[in-house]
Amino acid sequence: MIKKRFILNFPPDSGDKPLSYHLVKEYDIRINILKAEVFPGKRGSLLLELQGTAANIEKGIDYLVRHNVDCEPLEKRIRFQEERCIDCGNCVAVCFAGALTMGPPDWKLQFDKSQCVVCELCVTACPLKLFEINFQ
Amino acid sequence: MTTKTYDEINRKIKSGKAVILTAEEVSEMARNTSPEEIAEKVDVVTTATFGAMCSSGAIINFGHASPPIRMEKIRLNGVPAYEGLAAVDAYIGATACDPERPEYGGAHVIQELIEGREIELEAWGKGTDCYPRKYIKTKITKDSVNEIYLFNPRNAYQNYNVAVNTTKKLIHTYMGTLLPGLRNATYSTSGELSPLLNDPEMRTIGIGTRIFLGGTEGFVVWPGTQYNTSKPVNEFGIPVSNARTIAVIGNLKEMSPEFVQAAYFDRYGTSLFVGIGIPIPVLDADMARRVSVRNDQIETSVLDYGSPGAPKIGQVTYAELRSGQIQVSGRKVRTAPVASLSKARRIAELLKTALLEGRFEISQPVKMFPSENSLKSLVETDKPGKEMQP
Numbered sequence: 001m002i003k004k005r006f007i008l009n010f011p012p013d014s015g016d017k018p019l020s021y022h023l024v025k026e027y028d029i030r031i032n033i034l035k036a037e038v039f040p041g042k043r044g045s046l047l048l049e050l051q052g053t054a055a056n057i058e059k060g061i062d063y064l065v066r067h068n069v070d071c072e073p074l075e076k077r078i079r080f081q082e083e084r085c086i087d088c089g090n091c092v093a094v095c096f097a098g099a100l101t102m103g104p105p106d107w108k109l110q111f112d113k114s115q116c117v118v119c120e121l122c123v124t125a126c127p128l129k130l131f132e133i134n135f136q
Numbered sequence: 137m138t139t140k141t142y143d144e145i146n147r148k149i150k151s152g153k154a155v156i157l158t159a160e161e162v163s164e165m166a167r168n169t170s171p172e173e174i175a176e177k178v179d180v181v182t183t184a185t186f187g188a189m190c191s192s193g194a195i196i197n198f199g200h201a202s203p204p205i206r207m208e209k210i211r212l213n214g215v216p217a218y219e220g221l222a223a224v225d226a227y228i229g230a231t232a233c234d235p236e237r238p239e240y241g242g243a244h245v246i247q248e249l250i251e252g253r254e255i256e257l258e259a260w261g262k263g264t265d266c267y268p269r270k271y272i273k274t275k276i277t278k279d280s281v282n283e284i285y286l287f288n289p290r291n292a293y294q295n296y297n298v299a300v301n302t303t304k305k306l307i308h309t310y311m312g313t314l315l316p317g318l319r320n321a322t323y324s325t326s327g328e329l330s331p332l333l334n335d336p337e338m339r340t341i342g343i344g345t346r347i348f349l350g351g352t353e354g355f356v357v358w359p360g361t362q363y364n365t366s367k368p369v370n371e372f373g374i375p376v377s378n379a380r381t382i383a384v385i386g387n388l389k390e391m392s393p394e395f396v397q398a399a400y401f402d403r404y405g406t407s408l409f410v411g412i413g414i415p416i417p418v419l420d421a422d423m424a425r426r427v428s429v430r431n432d433q434i435e436t437s438v439l440d441y442g443s444p445g446a447p448k449i450g451q452v453t454y455a456e457l458r459s460g461q462i463q464v465s466g467r468k469v470r471t472a473p474v475a476s477l478s479k480a481r482r483i484a485e486l487l488k489t490a491l492l493e494g495r496f497e498i499s500q501p502v503k504m505f506p507s508e509n510s511l512k513s514l515v516e517t518d519k520p521g522k523e524m525q526p
């Protein structure tokens with residue numbers, strides 16, 4: 001069993017299909033919705049954590065793609081200019097998900113993208129504007 | 137009893153025999169070494185900080201154009217610079233900005249100048265007999281101008297408060313984004329490594345103290361604005377909230393972008409991260425005791441930035457802050473710094489190496505700072521009449 005987070009972007013006409021039901025029922029994937037934005041008739045975006053076997057998750061993602069859902073691993077939607085980071089900690093202060101952490105011994109920023117919940121607070125909290133997250 | 141003079145220490149530095157430790161190293165050493173022994177063994181302790189210091193800026197002399205202009209309004213990459221200094225002198229403050237573009241400020245202009253980049257200068261004058269020109273638009277760099285030096289009126293605060301927010305609304309401050317309902321706490325000094333916490337009564341830091349500033353040599357030139365000696369101190373002689381400050385100067389042409397960094401705090405404004413290192417001579421056992429102060433002995437106040445007047449709602453040590461969690465009003469609150477300890481450590485190490493290699497020397501202040509000073513508030517003498525109030 002593995003856990004992996006994906007950002008899903010739905011086309012305007014996909015709102016009527018129970019896609020997540022099929023993920024659970026047919027691919028035995030546990031899903032956890034971490035963030036959702038739905039604008040009926042326009043678009044929808046989801047942050048999903050999928051838990052299951054690697055093979056099933058791959059099949060589940062294929063299923064979604066076949067239904068015109070754009071699926072991308074979360075970390076591919078996060079851009080962080082690490083080389084410019086000064087390790088100030090402003091992003092750590094707002095990251096309640098625990099993706100951004102800092103501590104002994106070296107007090108350098110650690111970024112575990114797999115823990116991100118796309119709250120996007122770091123995007124504005126970083127005084128150097130080093131984060132970019134593309135949810136839509 | 138060991139006592140050393142500045143000259144004696146400098147002679148040891150020159151001959152490569154001086155013992156130099158960082159403030160963190162000496163604090164560790166003090167766990168099993170007495171102040172008297174430390175005074176005997178250690179000559180200089182290096183301290184450092186790298187934090188956002190809003191009261192920073194640069195003085196520039198652009199040089200005269202032909203025909204000349206008396207610059208009465210100045211913009212640098214669109215950011216207003218202070219023009220009320222003769223014809224071609226200016227001061228660009230870190231927090232200055234065009235209100236239409238609040239995320240780009242004087243701090244960014246300063247950083248780009250340090251990086252060697254070109255900045256657009258635009259200036260206007262009314263035209264006079266001796267300065268006939270009324271307008272100029274040109275490009276400048278740090279090398280094209282006559283002088284450009286950082287002159288920061290208030291830096292390196294001696295201690296600073298912890299910021300929390302007890303309200304239900306997320307707030308944006310210079311201490312970072314504060315989540316509602318006491319869900320985070322931010323702090324900004326480098327604790328036992330912080331310059332003014334290692335010399336709490338300013339016995340060795342005064343006018344003329346040679347320091348590390350932004351990657352080069354700088355000097356302490358005056359007490360910083362809001363210099364305050366009257367804050368309550370704890371049993372270790374440490375003021376438990378922001379107290380003393382320093383005004384500093386250094387040649388921007390020699391600075392490094394590694395140690396000066398522009399910042400924009402969302403819905404607050406721009407500021408400048410400044411790297412400062414101060415060597416503190418261990419003149420005697422008293423100074424040895426001062427530089428040995430540890431994070432668990434340095435306390436600071438927890439202020440609620442969400443409530444009017446930012447009331448104090450707690451007091452914690454830097455050891456607690458560094459643990460990642462503090463107790464405030466009976467609740468566990470997650471902590472995070474908003475100043476870079478890793479950069480501060482790098483500065484302390486660089487300064488240590490420079491002293492060990494005899495490339496830096498310590499300086500005795502030509503004048504010490506006032507031993508007593510407290511702050512005044514701004515009194516409003518002309519309160520608006522009823523018709524002015526909303």
